[in-house]
Amino acid sequence: MIPDNLREHAVAVAVDGFDGEAITGGKQDRGEWTVEIAPGKIVSVCGFLKYDQQFIRLSTVTAVDRYPAEPRFEVVYHLYSIERNEWLRLKCRLPGVDPVIESVTSVWRSANWYEREVFDLFGIQFINHPNPRRILMPEGWEGHPLRKDYPITGYRV
Amino acid sequence: MSESGTPGQFMATLEEEQTQSGTRRMILNMGPQHPSTHGVLRLLIELDGEIITRCDPDIGYLHTGIEKEFEVKNYQQAVTLTDRVDYLAPLSNNLGYVLAVEKLLGLDIPPQAQWMRVMLAELTRLNSHLVWLGTHALDIGAMTVFLYCFREREEILRIFEMFSGQRMMTSYFRIGGLALEPPRGWAKRVKAFIDTFPSKVDEYEELLTNNRIWIGRTRGVGFISLEDMLDLGITGPMLRAAGLKVDARKDRPYSSYEKFDFVVPTRQENDVYARYQVRLEEMRQSARIITQAMEGMPSGPWKADAPHVVLPDREKMKTQMEALIYHFKIVTEGFRVPEGEVYHVIESPRGELGYYVVSDGTTHPVRVHMRTPSFGNLQAVPKMVEGILIADVIASIGSMDFVLGDTDR
Incomplete structure (x- = not known):
């Protein structure tokens, strides 16, 4: 069910029409729209946004760690539609224990490296990712540096 | 892959x-x-x-954990980190970050600071394109161009030094305006440079545009279809050389770019040569913007009227109790930024540069994510070089104009 504050946002209404259970929340803040999506629906919603709503570019995928709050992780997608000249932020909330979400590489190939980065630095697993290994940290590195419980100086001396 | x-x-x-x-x-x-x-x-x-x-x-050899470092710096301190991301375009990174934080704060930036930012961001574009052109030509075997480009770049770095005291890690844009008052005599210095610059671009063109070796090494090389580019996250001059007119300065103007008259150059050929032509034309357009900014520079304050964010004048601090308190608070604690999140995109010399800043209402950001153009572009390297000759690899990846500091952060 779409929250009342998203009713004036055409894209959110379209997503709601596509899948009534996909949207779990959202807001408009400082002129930017954020739509929260149920993690299980992310791939189908992204496919809909790309092919039906002209969001042909995935600008970036990143995450925010809300430690110690729960659900701890937010996976954040920024989409851009060249045709509509419009930005959209999608957000999925994941629990702190065993955070898993499906990869959107099948929709945009550019998600490949961004999701690898999120896995590398936050330890969020992406299902069906074609190449799920670290990208920035060295192979065999322990821990995920951008988590809030990872010390700024690292564990090694 | x-x-x-x-x-x-x-x-x-x-x-x-x-x-x-x-x-x-x-x-x-x-x-x-x-x-x-x-x-x-x-x-x-x-x-x-x-x-x-x-x-x-x-990739990852230059990963320095800058995004983690942001979380232990206060907002104003973190400006210095943004220089070190893309070390060939420090002021573009400053600009992206300060615009994002200013959006969170809801600050109004006075016209002089905005125009000064536009002028210096365009000088940064020239700086970055000059390094690109010089090294790209050097890779392909034309050594002279490198020396010519660095001659002009030196003058740009001197202008940066005049403004900020630093040649490369400028940190000249601060949240709320500029770091220092524009120096005396800046207009004369910039004018002397920019008046002759278009003729310098002619010189590069004389060396390369009709050079048979250059054409042989670049024309028809490094093709990648527009569909693949959009799907793989390529932005900036690469897209424009494929005929797609996208430029954040025009599409979603920031920092008064809408007040400037310039053209977004495009080409249809979508090869290394077209990317060269697009960047050269961009240099001429940047020169136009700089001239307009210099001639029409508004007078007035160069920092925002926001005492809780911007440091007070030295004189006021010594005479007014209130200014002294603000100064103490800003220096010791930093300023608080209202809760929220913004994603601000600007057009860096390499393409789309986005800063995603999340605040929880304290003096330190919860998260700063940089969507850097080099990272997005580099991802398309396999698609671009698979199936071509090994000799064309250097020309192809050179035409992407990536910076590894920008990629690895």
């Missing part, structure tokens, strides 16, 4: 496949210190004769 695990495993898988299929393919390890790879990029290339059959970029 390799479907396997580590690069070591990638090699092993390749060798195993070859033994099974009986073909002889060579695996070439290019980098991470190869002189032509512009920094510490490592490419694993599988060759069938001289044709590349597979390519796997390995």
Whole structure:
């Protein structure tokens, strides 16, 4: 069910029409729209946004760690539609224990490296990712540096 | 792209496949210190004769954890980190970050600061394109161009030094305006440079545009379809050389760009030569913007009227109690930024540069994510070089204009 504050946002209404259970929340803040999506629906919603709503570019995928709050992780997608000249932020909330979400590489190939980065630095697993290994940290590195419980100086001396 | 695990495993898988299929393919390890790879990029290339059959970029050698560092700096301190991301375009990174935080704060920036930012951001574009042109030509074998480009770049760095005291790590844009008052005599210095600059671009063109070797090495090389580019996250001059007119300065103007008259150059050919033409034309357009900014520079304050964010004047601090308190608070604690999140995108010399800043209402950001153009562009390297000759790899990746500091952060 779409929250009342998203009713004036055409894209959110379209997503709601596509899948009534996909949207779990959202807001408009400082002129930017954020739509929260149920993690299980992310791939189908992204496919809909790309092919039906002209969001042909995935600008970036990143995450925010809300430690110690729960659900701890937010996976954040920024989409851009060249045709509509419009930005959209999608957000999925994941629990702190065993955070898993499906990869959107099948929709945009550019998600490949961004999701690898999120896995590398936050330890969020992406299902069906074609190449799920670290990208920035060295192979065999322990821990995920951008988590809030990872010390700024690292564990090694 | 390799479907396997580590690069070591990638090699092993390749060798195993070859033994099974009986073909002889060579695996070439290019980098991470190869002189032509512009920094510490490592490419694993599988060759069938001289044709590349597979390519796997390995990045991360310059990963310095800047995004983690943001979380322990207060908002104003963190400006210095943004310089070090893309060290060839420090002011563009300053601009992206300060605009994002100013959006969170809801600050109004006075016109003089906005115009000054536009002027210096365009000088940064010239600086970055000059380094690109010089090194790109050097890679392909035209050494003279490098010396010409660095002659002009030196003058730009001197202008930066005049403004900020620093040649490269300028940190000149601050949240709320500029770091220092524009120096006396800046207009004369910038004018002397920009009046002659278009003729310098003519000089580069004389050396390259009709040069048969240059054309032979670049025309028809490095093609990648527009669809693939959009799907793989390429932005900036690469897209414009494929005929797509996208430029954040025009599409969603920031910092008063809507008040400037300039053209977004495009080409249709979508090869290394077209990217060269697009960037050269961009240099001429940047020169136009700089001239307009210099001639029409508004007078007035150069920092916002926001005492809780911007440091007070030195004189006021010594005479007014209130200013002294603000100064003490800003220096010791930093300023609080209202809760929220913004994603601000600007057009850096390399393409789309986005800053995603999340605040929880304290003096330190919860998260700063940089969507850097080099990271997005580099991802398309395998698609671009697979199937082409090994000799064209350097020309192709050179035309992407990536900076490894920008990629790895």
